[in-house]
Amino acid sequence: MSTATPSAPSNKLGLTKQDYVGSKSTLCAGCGHDSITGQIINAAFEMSIEGHRVAKFSGIGCSSKTPAYFLNQGWGFNGVHGRMPALATGACLANRTLINIGVSGDGDSMSIGTGQFVHAIRRNIPMIYIIEDNGVYGLTKGQFSATADKGSHLKSGAVNELPPIDPCTLAIELGCGFVARSFSGNPKQLNAILKAAFAYEGTAVIDVISPCVTFNNHDASTRSYKHVKDHDFPLHDLGFIQYSEVEEVDIAAGQTEVVTFPDGSKVAIKAIHEGYDPRDRFTAVKAIHESMQKGEFLTGLLYINPENPPLPEVLNLVDEPLATLPQATVKPGPGVLADIMESLK
Amino acid sequence: MTASLASPAVTGGAKTRINDFSIQVATVNGSGSQTANTVLLRAIFQMGVLVSGKNLFPSNIAGLPTWFTIRASAKGYVARKATNEMLILMNPETAKEDIAKADAGALVIYDEPLQLDKLRGELTYFPVPFQKLVTASCPEPKLHKLVKNMIYVGVAARLLGVDMAEVKKAIAKQLKGKAKAVELNQTAAVAGYDWAMENLPDQDHIKVVRDHKTEGLIIVDGNEACALGALFAGVTVVGWYPITPASSLVETFIEYAEEHRKDPKTGKSTVAIVQMEDELASAGVVLAAGWAGARSMTTTAGPGISLMSEFIGLGYYTECPGVFFNVQRTGPSTGLPTRTQQADIEMCAKASHGDTLHINLYPGNMEECFQFSYDAFDLAERFQTPIFVMTDLDLGMQNWSSKPFAYPDKPYDRGKVLDRKQLAEIQDWGRYQDVDGDGLCYRTLPGTPGGKGSYFTRGSGHNDHALYSEKPEDYVAVVDRLRKKYETAKSYVPKPVFRNLGSAKGILAFGSSDPAVIEAQDMLAEGGLNTDYLRLRALPFTAEVDAFVKEKQVIYVVEQNRDGQMTNLLREFYPGHATKFKSVLHYNGLALDAQTIIDQIHGFEQK
Ligand SMILES: Cc1ncc(C[n+]2csc(CCOP(=O)(O)OP(=O)(O)O)c2C)c(N)n1
Ligand code: SF4
Numbered sequence: 008m009s010t011a012t013p014s015a016p017s018n019k020l021g022l023t024k025q026d027y028v029g030s031k032s033t034l035c036a037g038c039g040h041d042s043i044t045g046q047i048i049n050a051a052f053e054m055s056i057e058g059h060r061v062a063k064f065s066g067i068g069c070s071s072k073t074p075a076y077f078l079n080q081g082w083g084f085n086g087v088h089g090r091m092p093a094l095a096t097g098a099c100l101a102n103r104t105l106i107n108i109g110v111s112g113d114g115d116s117m118s119i120g121t122g123q124f125v126h127a128i129r130r131n132i133p134m135i136y137i138i139e140d141n142g143v144y145g146l147t148k149g150q151f152s153a154t155a156d157k158g159s160h161l162k163s164g165a166v167n168e169l170p171p172i173d174p175c176t177l178a179i180e181l182g183c184g185f186v187a188r189s190f191s192g193n194p195k196q197l198n199a200i201l202k203a204a205f206a207y208e209g210t211a212v213i214d215v216i217s218p219c220v221t222f223n224n225h226d227a228s229t230r231s232y233k234h235v236k237d238h239d240f241p242l243h244d245l246g247f248i249q250y251s252e253v254e255e256v257d258i259a260a261g262q263t264e265v266v267t268f269p270d271g272s273k274v275a276i277k278a279i280h281e282g283y284d285p286r287d288r289f290t291a292v293k294a295i296h297e298s299m300q301k302g303e304f305l306t307g308l309l310y311i312n313p314e315n316p317p318l319p320e321v322l323n324l325v326d327e328p329l330a331t332l333p334q335a336t337v338k339p340g341p342g343v344l345a346d347i348m349e350s351l352k
Numbered sequence: 353m354t355a356s357l358a359s360p361a362v363t364g365g366a367k368t369r370i371n372d373f374s375i376q377v378a379t380v381n382g383s384g385s386q387t388a389n390t391v392l393l394r395a396i397f398q399m400g401v402l403v404s405g406k407n408l409f410p411s412n413i414a415g416l417p418t419w420f421t422i423r424a425s426a427k428g429y430v431a432r433k434a435t436n437e438m439l440i441l442m443n444p445e446t447a448k449e450d451i452a453k454a455d456a457g458a459l460v461i462y463d464e465p466l467q468l469d470k471l472r473g474e475l476t477y478f479p480v481p482f483q484k485l486v487t488a489s490c491p492e493p494k495l496h497k498l499v500k501n502m503i504y505v506g507v508a509a510r511l512l513g514v515d516m517a518e519v520k521k522a523i524a525k526q527l528k529g530k531a532k533a534v535e536l537n538q539t540a541a542v543a544g545y546d547w548a549m550e551n552l553p554d555q556d557h558i559k560v561v562r563d564h565k566t567e568g569l570i571i572v573d574g575n576e577a578c579a580l581g582a583l584f585a586g587v588t589v590v591g592w593y594p595i596t597p598a599s600s601l602v603e604t605f606i607e608y609a610e611e612h613r614k615d616p617k618t619g620k621s622t623v624a625i626v627q628m629e630d631e632l633a634s635a636g637v638v639l640a641a642g643w644a645g646a647r648s649m650t651t652t653a654g655p656g657i658s659l660m661s662e663f664i665g666l667g668y669y670t671e672c673p674g675v676f677f678n679v680q681r682t683g684p685s686t687g688l689p690t691r692t693q694q695a696d697i698e699m700c701a702k703a704s705h706g707d708t709l710h711i712n713l714y715p716g717n718m719e720e721c722f723q724f725s726y727d728a729f730d731l732a733e734r735f736q737t738p739i740f741v742m743t744d745l746d747l748g749m750q751n752w753s754s755k756p757f758a759y760p761d762k763p764y765d766r767g768k769v770l771d772r773k774q775l776a777e778i779q780d781w782g783r784y785q786d787v788d789g790d791g792l793c794y795r796t797l798p799g800t801p802g803g804k805g806s807y808f809t810r811g812s813g814h815n816d817h818a819l820y821s822e823k824p825e826d827y828v829a830v831v832d833r834l835r836k837k838y839e840t841a842k843s844y845v846p847k848p849v850f851r852n853l854g855s856a857k858g859i860l861a862f863g864s865s866d867p868a869v870i871e872a873q874d875m876l877a878e879g880g881l882n883t884d885y886l887r888l889r890a891l892p893f894t895a896e897v898d899a900f901v902k903e904k905q906v907i908y909v910v911e912q913n914r915d916g917q918m919t920n921l922l923r924e925f926y927p928g929h930a931t932k933f934k935s936v937l938h939y940n941g942l943a944l945d946a947q948t949i950i951d952q953i954h955g956f957e958q959k
């Protein structure tokens with residue numbers, strides 16, 4: 008199936024990275040969103056994700072266009088503004104074997120779609136939920152979004168006087184079992200987080216700071232590439248080990264925390280910040296608040312609880328996709344109708 | 353039952369109305385009167401007499417007035433009748449007004465201390481000492497309020513001539529499995545009956561006489577009928593949000609699914625039901641589940657459709673299947689959310705922004721509620737589009753007698769879906785290619801292996817290979833093909849049914865208006881005005897509707913809304929005949945009655 012040159016490295020499925028790309032991006036050159044797309048392609052390739060099992064969802068915005076730019080072998084659904092999570096919910100119920108990737112923006116998820124963000128987390132929809140967070144509405148040409156920092160300036164000079172909504176602390180508060188923040192300019196960290204997210208069964212929220220080079224990259228913006236680069240504080244060095252490789256990799260004890268996923272995959276976390284335990288939501292929230300007060304972006308796997316059951320499990324659905332259950336399974340027979348009719352007489 | 357001899361009969365003078373009357377019961381909601389009223393209705397039904405029940409209830413949990421009407425009809429008319437021959441007045445708050453509005457000659461059963469007999473002549477009064485009777489028959493004071501209602505059932509049974517054995521049977525049926533409650537209620541009903549036998553004069557204004565009209569029939573409401581349709585249609589994903597009068601559709605479905613949609617070996621569920629955070633989310637769930645290959649549905653009423661509209665448009669343009677039940681009620685917010693209307697006709701015909709035309713189904717009775725719900729899932733998958741099943745509060749929540757539903761033998765139509773094998777044989781597949789020339793394209797389901805068939809779903813800006821396009825000709829091709837689908841649908845949707853008496857004058861109606869139209873048509877004919885009646889059962893308008901419109905001189909379009917919404921659609925689709933359509937309108941929140949139709953048609957005829 009590979010379309011690349013024979014020399015290109017291939018993964019366990021025998022596919023090359025070329026098999027994980029999508030259509031050509033039409034975003035502005037240098038847009039942070041494109042770097043995220045690149046890391047999704049890398050992570051999926053390295054994880055040997057089966058493309059046909061991938062379902063990609065998005066709302067509306069520059070960020071929400073990006074599912075067209077990766078994993079052409081998957082099915083994509085570009086929905087309506089702020090309502091990506093409902094689409095992922097419907098699809099995950101119809102076919103619980105799909106691997107769901109949702110891409111949204113800070114406008115899409117923290118304003119018009121806040122309700123859906125909240126309830127997707129509450130239901131623990133099995134999906135990677137990426138917020139490509141630039142602090143503005145890119146596609147409608149640069150209005151403030153609800154994640155814009157207080158005191159941040161628009162290009163026009165307008166100042167944001169309202170406090171930001173932070174998707175990560177909100178997600179932790181809602182009981183999300185996988186909450187991460189990253190930066191489009193830190194590919195190594197984003198790559199490890201995305202791989203861990205692929206292994207996680209429920210909603211994995213990743214808020215990726217992703218500068219909008221056209222509308223929010225000036226000096227007075229707190230989401231400019233330079234500002235974020237200078238204020239990015241990685242919590243830890245992350246290494247992700249897929250379950251199939253676990254045997255071969257020797258994790259040095261002592262220096263590294265290891266979190267194991269239900270499928271056997273592991274994330275190795277080498278702390279940079281002393282005393283940060285990503286399995287403790289209280290210290291996580293405290294550390295995030297402290298860093299926000301200092302104007303820093305704490306990045307990394309902020310909180311992890313691999314044991315959260317996703318919605319199809321909570322609903323106790325049959326193992327096979329509901330979508331393709333045969334008529335014989337879902338249509339009760341004539342005797343059942345006859346009995347019901349008798350009871351209504 | 354050792355009743356003494358009845359007192360001398362109270363005679364109205366006129367001929368006794370046998371199995372042909374309406375009873376109105378006025379109570380306070382939350383008092384348990386619904387059970388008592390259903391028992392009375394069932395007992396008459398068990399006497400072999402056709403009955404229909406209508407509950408006129410407030411949007412409130414307890415303490416506000418509610419009225420329940422039971423109509424018995426030897427001729428089988430089941431519409432609301434504007435006049436009532438018997439009143440049972442249990443609510444002190446409304447009793448005076450109920451008396452003032454009562455039709456002359458009506459029988460009035462009421463709570464003795466209210467002294468209603470002083471208010472007005474022309475009525476026949478039957479005071480009953482309810483408190484005394486309830487204290488004597490029920491040992492537990494905290495149950496008095498509930499049991500009190502059963503006493504009027506007994507009293508009414510006695511005056512109407514309903515067999516007490518039928519009342520007892522109806523109680524046992526209604527309170528199935530709750531032995532203590534059955535006994536308590538039966539005792540109360542008997543106490544009422546016996547007391548009436550000894551203390552009240554008989555009457556010969558209205559009577560129930562045993563008949564055979566209900567043999568083999570069921571009593572059901574439309575929401576349950578629709579829920580059963582969906583159950584047998586094999587719905588697999590339900591996303592919903594509570595709203596009266598639609599909630600009981602899903603709630604009934606949940607009960608049936610508990611029993612009939614579990615894998616017998618593992619106990620796991622073959623249907624996912626999720627109460628979403630709002631209707632916007634419900635619509636998204638329905639469309640994406642349909643997109644991923646499930647049979648999906650939601651239930652709502654007008655306010656929910658408004659919220660769903662953006663997604664409905666996306667579903668139309670991206671061609672996702674999904675079934676939307678709209679149990680219509682009156683307008684927005686507070687006011688009359690518990691009253692009936694057909695006021696979302698235009699909204700659902702064209703829900704959403706941009707050019708949209710949807711398939712709508714209008715069941716007119718219980719069997720159709722069942723069958724059309726079943727068919728809606730086939731239509732959704734065949735046409736890959738949102739389908740609206742349009743009922744209303746009157747159909748959805750009221751009690752109707754019906755023939756038992758026939759088992760839907762027709763196998764599911766899962767539409768044009770390509771699997772791995774079929775895809776492998778196709779050279780150039782495009783998601784929106786009109787290969788067969790009927791506007792219906794071949795789709796694939798996410799998760800299909802084999803490396804072929806994936807595509808990217810997006811709004812109106814796509815070409816026939818689902819690729820992003822803003823080219824004018826591509827957009828025109830999309831909307832024109834969607835219009836072609838609508839044309840194709842004409843040979844798939846339920847055709848109208850006719851009740852023709854041989855006339856150049858037509859009546860066109862749909863949905864819950866049917867019983868009132870039938871009755872009106874008969875009464876008009878008795879008065880010398882014959883009409884041909886077309887009952888519309890779906891949008892788009894089919895060839896049969898075309899012919900009817902061309903053929904008739906005048907068409908009275910009966911509908912339950914202010915603006916003549918169906919008339920507007922007819923005028924739009926048949927502009928050359930626009931002046932033929934005359935709107936017969938009813939929109940006060942009550943179920944339609946025959947007299948309203950007759951009066952308005954006479955009004956037009958006299959012009
Ligand atoms: C219902 C609705 N309202 C408004 C819009 C207009 N709109 C398009 S994108 C957008 C904001 C997108 O911002 P964000 O999610 O942050 O994405 P970005 O472009 O910044 O990546 C808005 C308001 C819309 N498409 N739909
Ligand atoms: S406007 Fe901003 S967010 Fe949109 S593509 Fe350009 S740089 Fe990216």
Ligand SMILES: [Mg+2]
Nearest residue numbers: 112113141143
């Ligand atoms: Mg943005």
